Amino acid sequence: MTGALPGVAPMAVPPGAYLVVGTLLFAIGLAGTLLKRNALSIFLSIELMMNAVNLLFLTYARMRGDMAGQMIVFFVIAIAAAEASVGLAIFVALFRVRRTVDVDEIALLKW
Amino acid sequence: MPALSGELVVFTIASILAIGFALAMVLQKTPVRSVLSLVVTFFGLAIFSIQLAAPFIAVLQVFVYAGAILVLFLFVIMLLNLSQEATEEDARPIQRRLGFVAALALGGVLSGAALRAPMPKGVAPAITPLADEIPMIGRLLFSDYLLAFEALSFLLLVAAVGALLLSKRRFE
Numbered sequence: 001m002t003g004a005l006p007g008v009a010p011m012a013v014p015p016g017a018y019l020v021v022g023t024l025l026f027a028i029g030l031a032g033t034l035l036k037r038n039a040l041s042i043f044l045s046i047e048l049m050m051n052a053v054n055l056l057f058l059t060y061a062r063m064r065g066d067m068a069g070q071m072i073v074f075f076v077i078a079i080a081a082a083e084a085s086v087g088l089a090i091f092v093a094l095f096r097v098r099r100t101v102d103v104d105e106i107a108l109l110k111w
Numbered sequence: 112m113p114a115l116s117g118e119l120v121v122f123t124i125a126s127i128l129a130i131g132f133a134l135a136m137v138l139q140k141t142p143v144r145s146v147l148s149l150v151v152t153f154f155g156l157a158i159f160s161i162q163l164a165a166p167f168i169a170v171l172q173v174f175v176y177a178g179a180i181l182v183l184f185l186f187v188i189m190l191l192n193l194s195q196e197a198t199e200e201d202a203r204p205i206q207r208r209l210g211f212v213a214a215l216a217l218g219g220v221l222s223g224a225a226l227r228a229p230m231p232k233g234v235a236p237a238i239t240p241l242a243d244e245i246p247m248i249g250r251l252l253f254s255d256y257l258l259a260f261e262a263l264s265f266l267l268l269v270a271a272v273g274a275l276l277l278s279k280r281r282f283e
Contacts, residue, residue: 012118018159019225021126025133025152027218032137034210037201040142040188044149047180048133051156051172062163063230067247070165071256074248077168077175078263082270084180088187089277095191104202 018059025052039094039101043087050080122162129155142188146181153177167245 029052032045054073061069091101098106132151139145153176160169201207252260 012116013122013162014230016226016228016230017122017126018163019228020222021129021159023221023225024130024218025156027214027221028130028133028137030217031211031214034214035137035207038142038193040184040191040193041145044136044142044145044184047176048136048149048152051153051176054168054172055156055159058160058163058165058168061165067251070168070248071251073165073168074171074252075256075259075263077171078267081175081180082267084183085274086270086277088183089274092187092190093277093280101191101193 015059015063019056022052022055022059025049025055037102037104039091039103039106040088042103043084043091047080047084050076118162121158125155125158125162128152129159142193143185146184146188150177150181153181165244167248 026049029045029047029049032048033042036042036045054076057069057073057076061067061073094106095101100106129152132148132155136145136148136152139148153172157169157172157177160166160172
């Protein structure tokens with residue numbers, strides 16, 4: 001026992017590994033956003049992308065020993081909550097009018 | 112490369128869980144299953160947060176994301192009775208293929224860049240001992256980030272009122 005606190009110990013996992021996992025999750029989220037047809041699934045993929053970016057923020061915060069990254073993640077999570085409530089309300093309203101949330105069917109603002 | 116340690120083992124398990132279930136989220140046809148897969152991914156991300164010396168963020172992630180936001184998604188999916196994605200013929204096969212290629216390319220480029228980026232040899236010492244993290248976040252929230260914090264509380268209020276209005280209003 002060296003007496004080091006868990007938070008003070010040097011990182012056993014190289015920070016690059018976190019960055020790769022974060023970018024892979026971001027790419028998976030992007031794939032979901034582009035490939036899904038259900039608006040709710042697209043929204044879900046966007047949530048995944050935000051969380052991937054949160055992971056990158058946390059990694060850099062840990063690498064730099066700076067609290068700002070964690071604060072940004074705090075704000076991102078809170079804003080995601082606001083965004084989810086408004087977005088889902090929009091989908092409910094949309095479903096009432098169009099009886100579908102398939103984005104291929106909803107092309108009112110296209111062209 | 113560091114020697115095999117418990118932290119590395121936990122990281123490996125969490126990353127396999129997170130990436131595997133994120134892929135499952137994209138590949139699932141049923142929205143409910145997508146949401147449940149994403150819950151597992153968020154638990155993996157919470158494990159990462161703990162490993163990155165941010166236990167408060169990990170708890171927030173589980174409470175707010177896995178707890179509140181995804182349950183909201185489940186409610187809406189069940190409210191709209193979306194049992195299946197549209198199953199009829201895909202109207203835009205070329206665009207979907209292009210989207211898949213674009214996502215693959217972005218993932219490759221970004222992770223390549225992440226691997227090649229110059230990394231500091233020694234990592235900065237952790238911000239604080241873990242027990243001091245929450246008081247520190249609290250102090251920062253009410254000093255350096257006070258304006259953002261107050262704006263955020265106002266934003267949440269506006270979003271709640273907006274969501275209520277949007278779901279109550281009758282559209283023609």
